[in-house]
Amino acid sequence: MSPPFTISFEARDIACERGGRTLFEGLNFVLEPGGALLVSGPNGTGKTSLLRQIAGFLPLASGRFSAAGAEAATPIAELCHYVGHLNAAKTAMSVRENLAFWADFLEGGDLDGALDAFGLAPLADISAGLLSAGQKRKLALSRLFAAPRPIWLLDEPSVSLDAASVKRLDAAIRGHLKQGGIAIVSTHVPLKTKFAQELALGREHAA
Numbered sequence: 001m002s003p004p005f006t007i008s009f010e011a012r013d014i015a016c017e018r019g020g021r022t023l024f025e026g027l028n029f030v031l032e033p034g035g036a037l038l039v040s041g042p043n044g045t046g047k048t049s050l051l052r053q054i055a056g057f058l059p060l061a062s063g064r065f066s067a068a069g070a071e072a073a074t075p076i077a078e079l080c081h082y083v084g085h086l087n088a089a090k091t092a093m094s095v096r097e098n099l100a101f102w103a104d105f106l107e108g109g110d111l112d113g114a115l116d117a118f119g120l121a122p123l124a125d126i127s128a129g130l131l132s133a134g135q136k137r138k139l140a141l142s143r144l145f146a147a148p149r150p151i152w153l154l155d156e157p158s159v160s161l162d163a164a165s166v167k168r169l170d171a172a173i174r175g176h177l178k179q180g181g182i183a184i185v186s187t188h189v190p191l192k193t194k195f196a197q198e199l200a201l202g203r204e205h206a207a
């Protein structure tokens, strides 16, 4: 699937239960191509859970997600890149091998673009296990460029990043939106990215 993207994404009447508790219910939003959603709320209100539901890792208690546009027949999970708290890197493999794995697995192939996206080219032959926390996060984010996917799900993507890298992340999200991509982002760090909508999850289950 090559940019520019034409997918729009709808969440209708979404509910989430974890450990027998209802975290949220009746969530609705629509994102057009180029739209970004900021998911906010105190700790424990379900930001990660919502992103994991969209990525297909967590079942819906009710509701449905749907996509419309040229690639709408593709399962939602295959339209998404999910970058969560875990960096999903194989520690014994080099940076390049990790990205090559993802490019292959996601049927992409822009390995050089992925290595350049967050400045990892000089570290290409280092084992991922030897990277610093910030470098590991950059490796996880570089996956966004290993294969084009229209919907980016980013859970606290700036954690461990230095100021220059946060700017790079911000610019990467804006570039994705310009190509018609969609970004759904949970962040406590202010970004220059213009979020079309904000979804503030409630406080009743905060801990």
Ligand SMILES: Nc1ncnc2c1ncn2[C@@H]1O[C@H](COP(=O)(O)OP(=O)(O)OP(=O)(O)O)[C@@H](O)[C@H]1O
Pocket (backbone or CB within 6 Å): 018, 019, 023, 041, 042, 043, 044, 045, 046, 047, 048, 049, 050, 205, 207
């Ligand atoms: N596997 C699980 N079983 C039961 N409850 C869980 C499970 N995983 C998470 N929870 C609970 O679900 C709630 C929401 O967690 P979630 O990680 O989605 O919140 P969050 O808004 O992303 O929080 P934070 O801002 O701290 O990252 C929390 O109360 C958490 O304890």
